[in-house]
Amino acid sequence: MIYLKRKVDSYLDNWFADTDKKPLIIKGARQVGKTKSIRKFARTHYKNVIEINFIESPQFKTILEDGYHTDDIIKNITRIDPSITFLPKETLVFFDEIQSCPDIVTSLKFFSIDGRFDVICSGSLLGINYKQIESISVGYKTDHDMYSLDFEEFLWAKGYDDSLKADLFDHMCNGIALNTTTMNSLMSLFLDYVILGGMPEVVAKYYKTNSFSGTYELQKQIIAAYKEDIRKYVEGADQTRIARVFDAIPVQLAKENKKFQISKIASGARFHDYGGCIDWLQDAGIAKKCYCLNFPELPLKGNYDDSKFKLYFSDSGLLSAMLDEESQMDLRANKNLGVYKGAIYESIVGEALYKQGYSLYYYKREDGTLEEDFFIRNSNDLIPLEVKSHTGRSQSMRSLINNSKYEDIKWGIKLSSNNIGYDNNLWTFPYFCTFIIKDWVNR
Numbered sequence: 042m043i044y045l046k047r048k049v050d051s052y053l054d055n056w057f058a059d060t061d062k063k064p065l066i067i068k069g070a071r072q073v074g075k076t077k078s079i080r081k082f083a084r085t086h087y088k089n090v091i092e093i094n095f096i097e098s099p100q101f102k103t104i105l106e107d108g109y110h111t112d113d114i115i116k117n118i119t120r121i122d123p124s125i126t127f128l129p130k131e132t133l134v135f136f137d138e139i140q141s142c143p144d145i146v147t148s149l150k151f152f153s154i155d156g157r158f159d160v161i162c163s164g165s166l167l168g169i170n171y172k173q174i175e176s177i178s179v180g181y182k183t184d185h186d187m188y189s190l191d192f193e194e195f196l197w198a199k200g201y202d203d204s205l206k207a208d209l210f211d212h213m214c215n216g217i218a219l220n221t222t223t224m225n226s227l228m229s230l231f232l233d234y235v236i237l238g239g240m241p242e243v244v245a246k247y248y249k250t251n252s253f254s255g256t257y258e259l260q261k262q263i264i265a266a267y268k269e270d271i272r273k274y275v276e277g278a279d280q281t282r283i284a285r286v287f288d289a290i291p292v293q294l295a296k297e298n299k300k301f302q303i304s305k306i307a308s309g310a311r312f313h314d315y316g317g318c319i320d321w322l323q324d325a326g327i328a329k330k331c332y333c334l335n336f337p338e339l340p341l342k343g344n345y346d347d348s349k350f351k352l353y354f355s356d357s358g359l360l361s362a363m364l365d366e367e368s369q370m371d372l373r374a375n376k377n378l379g380v381y382k383g384a385i386y387e388s389i390v391g392e393a394l395y396k397q398g399y400s401l402y403y404y405k406r407e408d409g410t411l412e413e414d415f416f417i418r419n420s421n422d423l424i425p426l427e428v429k430s431h432t433g434r435s436q437s438m439r440s441l442i443n444n445s446k447y448e449d450i451k452w453g454i455k456l457s458s459n460n461i462g463y464d465n466n467l468w469t470f471p472y473f474c475t476f477i478i479k480d481w482v483n484r
Contacts, residue, residue, distance in 0.1 A: 043245045043248060043249060044077065044081055045074070045190065045194065045197070045198050045241050045244060045245060045248070046194065046197045046198070047074060047078050047187075047190070047194060047241075048191075048193075048194060049067070049074075049075075049078045049185070049187050050078060050081070050082065052185060053078070053079070053082040053086075054082075056183070057082075057086050057159075062159070062183070063149075063153050063181055063182050063183050064149040064152050064153055064159075064160035064161070064162065064178075064181065064182045064183070065160070065161045065162070065182070065183050065184075065185060066139075066146065066149075066161075066162045066163070066167070066182055066183070066184045066185070067079060067161065067162070067163040067185050067187050068163075068164075068167045068168065068184060068185065068186050068187065068326070069163075069165070069186060069187035069188060069326055070165060070188075070189075070325065070326030070327055070355055070356075071165040071166075071263070071266055071267060071270065071326075072240055072241070072242065072263055072266065073187055073188055073189045073239075073240065073241070073326075073356075074187070074189070074190075074241040075163045075164075075187050076137055076163060077241065078187070079135055079137075079161055079163055080092070080135075083133050083135060083161075086133070087131065087132065087133040087159070088128065088131040088132075089126065089127075089128045089131050089132040089133070090132070090133050090135060091118070091125055091127070091132060091133070091134045091135065092135045092137060093118070093134075093135070093136050093137065094137040094138050095136070095137070095138045095139060095141040095142040095145075095164075096138040096141050097138070099141070100121055101118065101121060101142070102141070102142045103117065103121075104117040104118050104121070104145075105117075105142075105144055105145065105147075105148065109147050109148040109150070109151050110148075110151050111148070111151050111152055111155040111157070111158070114148055114151075115127055127157075127158060129157040129158065130157065132157075132158045132159070133158070133159045133160070133161065134152070134158050134159070134160045134161075135160075135161050135162075135163070136160070136161070136162045136163070137162075137163050137164065138163075138164045138165075139162045139163065139164040139167070139170075140164040140165055140166045140167060140169075140170045140274075141164075143167075143170040143174045144174060145162065146162065146174050146176075146177055146178055146182070147174060147176045147177070147178060148178075149162070149178040149181055149182045150176070150178040150181040150182075153178070153181040153182065154181070165270070165325070165326070166270065166274060166324075166325050166326075168323075168324035168325060168326065169274070169321065169324045169325055188239070188326075188355065188356075188396050189238060189239030189240050189241070189355070189356045189358075190239030190240075190241060190244055191239060191392075191393060191396045191397075191476050192231065192234055192393065192473060192475070192476045193206060193476050193477075194239065195230070195234045195237075195239060195244060196230065198244055198245075198248050199230060199248070206477060208223075209474055209477060210477055210480060210481060212461050213461060213468075213470060213474060213477065213481050214481065214484060216461060216462065216463040216468070217461060218460040218461050218462060219460055219461060219471075224460055224471065227471070227473045228458065228471065228472075228473065229376075230473070231471075231472055231473035232376045233247070233376075234357075234389075235357055235361065235385055235386075235389050236253065236358070236361050236372055236373060236376070237253070237256055237260075237358050237361075238260070238356040238357045238358015238359060238360075238361065238362075239356055239357075239358065240259070240260070240263055240356060240358055242259055242263075243256050243259045243260055243263075243358055246259055253373045257362060257369065257373065260358050260359070260361075260362035261362060263358075263359070263362075264359060264362060264363065267287070267327055267359075268284060268287070270325070271283050271284055271287070275321065278314075279317070279318055279321070282306075282314060282315055282318040283318040283321050283322060285306050285307055285310075285318075286306060286315060286318050286319055286322060286328075286352075287322060287327070287328075288363075289301075289305065289306050290328060290352050290353070290354060290360070290363075291354075291360050291363045291364060291381075291384070292305075293305065293352070294351070294352075294353070294360070294381075294384035294387070294388060295381050295384045299351050299384065299387065300333070300349060300350070300351060300405070301319070301350055301351055301352040303315045303316075312348060319352065322352075326355055327354070327355055327359075328352050328353065328354055328355060329352070329353050329354075329355055329391065329392075329395055329401060330350045330351070330352060330401065331350055331351040331352075331353060331391055331401035331402065331403050331415070332345035332346065332347060332349070332350045332400075332401065332402050332403075333345060333346050333349035333350060333402075333403055333404060333405060334346075334402050334403070334404040334416065336404075337404045337413070337416065337423060337425070337441060337447055337449070337450060338423065338447070338448070338449050339418060339423050339449045341400065341402055341416065341418060341423075342400070345402060351391075351401075351403060353387075353388045353391045353392065353401075354388065354392075355392065356392065357385065357388055357389045357392055360384070360385060360388055361385065364381060368381060382430045382431075383428075383430040386428050386430050386456075386472060387414055387428045387430075389472065389475075390414070390415065390426070390428045390456055390472065390475050391415065393475040393476050393478070394415060394417065394426075394475070394478070396476075397476070397478065397479040398479065399417050399479065401415065402415065402416045403415055403416065404416065404425075411437050411440055411441070412437055413425045413426070413427060413437050413438065413441065414426060414427055414428045415428070417478070417479075417482065419482050419483055422449060422450065422451055422452070423447075423449035423450050424450070424452065424453060424454060424482065425437075425438055425441050425442075425450060425453040425454070426453070426454045426455075426456060426478075427453065427454070427455045427456065428456050428457075428472075429455055429456065429457040429458075430457075435453075435455055435467065438453045438455065438467060439467075441453065442466050442467065451466065452466040452467065452468070453466070453467050453468070454467075454468050454469075454470065454478070455467060455468070455469045455470070456469075456470055456471070456472050456474075456475060457469065457470075457471070457472065458471065458472065459471065461474070
């Protein structure tokens, strides 16, 4: 099986090198590559690896019956499987699929204090199942979020090294346009990434065949697995409501007004009934909210209306795979984004931003005369980001930059199919540069 280089690889290396490391929890949505990355790391760093998967081996859910202390857990593990050995200072204990045994997190405090064994936990739906945990060992563990591949990791899969990012960064800093060969090559690869998304199995299939053959079927399987999780982990009416929200995301993003409208999900649908269902999808790592600012000013946190938001999938491949059949065929055959063009580009930019650690915010004035897709910040400025699916003037952006009442905004960024450029406090970058935005903003 192909292993795709991931950013979590270097994170795990640094964690291993830390002499004061605490037990680690790798969180992320289903099928983003958590288990494969941890296994690769374990093989190269430890003499002894103990992997316990609470779904594949449910008998291990009983290892906490005598309490959370390390020796009690070791005793119960070895009673279930006497072939397992614990070698102090040479062993990694890997608890996988811990959503099926969330109380194992409580034991991390005792593993941390004990210090003889390194521990990594992983699983899907952890944002939800943390609510069930008796004690989450605050101060005795480290949490790390893992996502599907971003565009940089996608480029690694295609054989590019870090010199490409360095070259793009240099051009962005100096406002120098890319040559035609680079521009065309990266735009073509980016469109492939938009269609495929970043799920490792899908990207590996594309990498192996150098085509889209079989990738759509894999995406559909992932969507089916997400829907199965909804059926498996949600009870009662919320099961149907969450499924309705999930199916409504691409439909609502395709509209000119992309604000998620609960009233459009079903007849008589109300926020009271659906608000928690939307949060479930976000907690599960499947979807991401982008909140509407009350006013485009700093600070961002607390300056938004939590009842007004757009809703994006956490991976663009889910969005492209859920388009209607004709659009799907056209997209893969011709890379023609059709009526979904604006929705897809906006979604992929939002995805790139939160994969860099940004929270998502947008702004739309009540009278509809001013709207901006995203806002980020550096130490001093509020920075509007506009995603253009076609050429044209950026009137809202100019209004924000030039109007003195928006005193925190001095310049902006436009993302489009155009080359790198700068004009009168407005930076223009190709879509594929979005994965470098945080490095560039904080340069």
